[in-house]
Amino acid sequence: MKEIKFALYAIKKNIQNSAELKTSFLMNVFGMAINNTAFIIIWVFFVKTVGVINEWTASDIIGLLGFATICFGIVLSVGDGLRRLPDLVSTGSFDRFLLSPKNLLVRIGTSSFGSSAVGDTIFGIVCLIFYGILIHASFFQVLLIIFLIIITTMIFLSLVIIIYSTSFLFTDSDQVTTGIFNFFLTPSLFNGGAFHGLMKIIFVFIIPSLLVGAIPVEIVRDISVGKLLLICILTLFWFFLSIKIFNKCVKKYESSNFMTFGN
Amino acid sequence: MKAIRLASKILKTLTKDRMHYPERLIVDTLSVVARFGVLIILYSYVFKINGGIINNTTFVVAAWSMFFYFSFMILGLRNISKVIMQDVKTGNVEVLFSKPISYIFYRFWWQIGLGLYSFVVITIVGGLALYLAIGFPSTFTSSIFIFSVPFIFLGGVILSLILYGIVGLLAFWIQDINPVFWIVDKAVMILGGSYLPVALFPLLMYKIALYSPFGASQFLTHSVYESWQSNWYELFSVQFLWIVILGFTLYFMFRGAKKKVSVNGG
Numbered sequence: 341m342k343e344i345k346f347a348l349y350a351i352k353k354n355i356q357n358s359a360e361l362k363t364s365f366l367m368n369v370f371g372m373a374i375n376n377t378a379f380i381i382i383w384v385f386f387v388k389t390v391g392v393i394n395e396w397t398a399s400d401i402i403g404l405l406g407f408a409t410i411c412f413g414i415v416l417s418v419g420d421g422l423r424r425l426p427d428l429v430s431t432g433s434f435d436r437f438l439l440s441p442k443n444l445l446v447r448i449g450t451s452s453f454g455s456s457a458v459g460d461t462i463f464g465i466v467c468l469i470f471y472g473i474l475i476h477a478s479f480f481q482v483l484l485i486i487f488l489i490i491i492t493t494m495i496f497l498s499l500v501i502i503i504y505s506t507s508f509l510f511t512d513s514d515q516v517t518t519g520i521f522n523f524f525l526t527p528s529l530f531n532g533g534a535f536h537g538l539m540k541i542i543f544v545f546i547i548p549s550l551l552v553g554a555i556p557v558e559i560v561r562d563i564s565v566g567k568l569l570l571i572c573i574l575t576l577f578w579f580f581l582s583i584k585i586f587n588k589c590v591k592k593y594e595s596s597n598f599m600t601f602g603n
Numbered sequence: 604m605k606a607i608r609l610a611s612k613i614l615k616t617l618t619k620d621r622m623h624y625p626e627r628l629i630v631d632t633l634s635v636v637a638r639f640g641v642l643i644i645l646y647s648y649v650f651k652i653n654g655g656i657i658n659n660t661t662f663v664v665a666a667w668s669m670f671f672y673f674s675f676m677i678l679g680l681r682n683i684s685k686v687i688m689q690d691v692k693t694g695n696v697e698v699l700f701s702k703p704i705s706y707i708f709y710r711f712w713w714q715i716g717l718g719l720y721s722f723v724v725i726t727i728v729g730g731l732a733l734y735l736a737i738g739f740p741s742t743f744t745s746s747i748f749i750f751s752v753p754f755i756f757l758g759g760v761i762l763s764l765i766l767y768g769i770v771g772l773l774a775f776w777i778q779d780i781n782p783v784f785w786i787v788d789k790a791v792m793i794l795g796g797s798y799l800p801v802a803l804f805p806l807l808m809y810k811i812a813l814y815s816p817f818g819a820s821q822f823l824t825h826s827v828y829e830s831w832q833s834n835w836y837e838l839f840s841v842q843f844l845w846i847v848i849l850g851f852t853l854y855f856m857f858r859g860a861k862k863k864v865s866v867n868g869g
Contacts, residue, residue: 364779371782378789382798389803390649390657456781512626519630523637534645 343443347450351418354453365455372459373466379405380467383531396533400557403471408528408553410464410489411496413457420454421447422500426507426514432595445501445586471557481560484568488556494575495551498582499524505582505589528553548578609704610712617716631677631721635729639673642798643733660802660828664740667827668800670733674726675756675823679718680763681791683710684784687771692778697864707857710771711764740827748826751835755822758842762820765849766791772853775860787817795821802828813838816845 358365383401387393416423425448428434440447468485471477477485503520507513527535527543532554535543543550551571559567621627643666650662657665687710690696699706742748770787773780792798794812801812801824812818819842825831831838 361778367779367782371785374782375785375789378793381793385805385808386799386803388805389799390653393649393652510626512624515626515630519633523633526634526637527641530641530645534641534648536648539644 343446346442347418347446350446350450351453354418354450358453358455368456369459369462372456373463376405376409376460376463379529386531393531393533394536395561396531399471399474400533400561401531402467402474403557403560404532404553405529406464406467406471407488407492407556408464409460410468411492411552412525413459413461413464414493415457415497415500417454417457417461419449419497419500420457421449421451422504423454424448424452425504426517429507429513429593430511434593435595438593444590445583471560475561477560481563484560484563488559488571491571491575492552492556495548495571495578498575498578499548499552501582502578502585505586508589508592523547524549532557544574548574551575606705606708609709613709613712614716614719617713618720621717621720628721628724631718631725635673635677635725638797639669639729642669646800658803660800661740663737664742664827665800665802666733666737667740667743668796668802668824669798670729671823671827672795672797672821674722674729675759675821676797677718677722677725678715678760678763679721680714680760681767681784681788682717683714683764684767684771684780684787686710686714687768688774688780691774700861700864707768707853711768714764715760742827742829742831745832747832747835751831751839752823752826755826755835755839755842758839758846759820759823762816762842762846762849763791765846765853766816766820769849769853769856772856772860775863790815790817791820794818796824801825814841816849819845 380402383405384398387396387398387401425434428437428448437444437447437451468489472482472485475481500521503524504517506517506520510516524547527547527549532550535550535554540550544555551574555567555571558564559571646665646669647662650657650665655661687696690699690710696706699709702709766787767784770780770784773783777783794808794815794817796804796812801809801818804812819838822838822842825838826835
């Protein structure tokens with residue numbers, strides 16, 4: 341409870357800090373929202389040209405982008421500090437986090453705020469509203485969408501923690517973490533109908549990209565209890581695994597202070 | 604002569620650096636596998652369920668067109684925008700302006716040097732893997748293709764550097780160029796034929812791709828199609844025109860940018 345209170349306080353201060361530069365903040369937010377529409381344009385034209393694949397229509401793709409961008413936006417706006425881990429580790433600035441009496445992960449995550457990710461969140465919300473309208477969502481489906489936003493956000497957070505925990509293992513970790521992050525993120529923005537057979541198994545269980553976009557859409561569309569149960573179990577699995585990996589990786593940290601004393 | 608010496612020195616140094624630290628190559632390979640690898644599986648499936656041909660285009664042609672796009676992207680020319688912004692924000696630009704070299708050309712060569720090693724390795728290995736997996740399209744053996752590809756590639760490099768250089772120079776006037784960069788970058792991504800090959804574009808989108816600088820910077824992706832045999836000179840002209848227009852824009856912007864610099868020495 342104390343940790344949540346601290347996290348909320350830190351997030352509030354971070355938002356106030358970012359909003360100080362109003363023009364830059366708004367440009368980042370709306371620029372990112374416009375930027376994301378590129379994926380809608382591409383996949384809608386894709387469906388128009390090649391037709392519906394494995395029952396995946398244009399509205400499903402809007403739903404997929406909604407889920408993927410909303411969890412991306414939430415995690416990387418309030419938890420933007422996680423993305424700074426490679427830099428913190430390589431410069432030795434991580435020392436000050438280790439000395440903090442607060443929960444290490446919460447302290448790192450909330451140490452920075454990603455204003456452009458707010459644009460992703462807004463874009464995601466708009467997409468999901470449109471998706472709900474397009475599929476004539478029932479009350480139960482609306483509840484499912486809200487529940488799945490929480491689930492996908494948890495999975496995305498877990499994967500971000502795992503990916504950026506590798507910062508402790510490599511010397512030039514910034515490049516490596518970016519590469520692994522893109523490797524995970526890119527397939528999550530692809531037309532879900534393209535994944536079938538072995539490909540689907542790989543991208544659900546090994547590289548869980550489909551868990552943050554395609555699978556939630558299939559759950560809402562087909563009201564699939566089996567898939568809902570599966571995604572809940574996998575969420576818990578990835579979440580606990582991420583905490584374990586993070587704690588293990590932190591032990592590998594060696595201070596490499598550049599005499600900046602954590603500045 | 605001095606300019607050529609500087610360029611070759613930059614390219615040599617950065618290539619050696621990239622060879623010494625292979626992390627960048629790993630990252631670029633991962634990025635290509637994640638994007639192109641998954642896309643190719645997706646399209647092989649899509650073409651299969653559509654009887655092998657969509658919009659008079661076969662899978663082999665579409666795959667090579669997309670490969671050209673992703674291979675070109677490995678050069679990372681678009682990052683010049685952010686590098687210029689960083690120079691302006693950190694004040695590094697003042698130091699570089701005081702040196703007896705052209706700042707813009709220095710940054711151009713630097714950007715090429717950063718991506719050259721990964722580009723060469725991944726293009727050769729990836730191209731070979733793709734050839735072994737699906738073969739070459741018939742257009743690859745035509746003399747027009749062999750003659751024109753190096754030039755359209757070179758034109759693409761120049762136009763990309765100019766286009767993203769203009770975005771970078773905006774940092775002298777606006778504090779954060781990221782929103783502009785995202786929009787330009789996504790326009791290039793859509794019109795360049797990344798996730799959707801140009802042959803599958805609707806007519807209006809195809810026209811925009813042909814006559815906008817965003818699409819023109821990626822004309823390399825057009826070179827694998829049959830239509831290239833008849834319209835290559837038209838696309839060359841469009842690309843050249845954009846290089847001239849945007850080249851002048853860059854020149855005048857750079858002149859204005861120099862006047863905007865204020866040295867706040869410490």
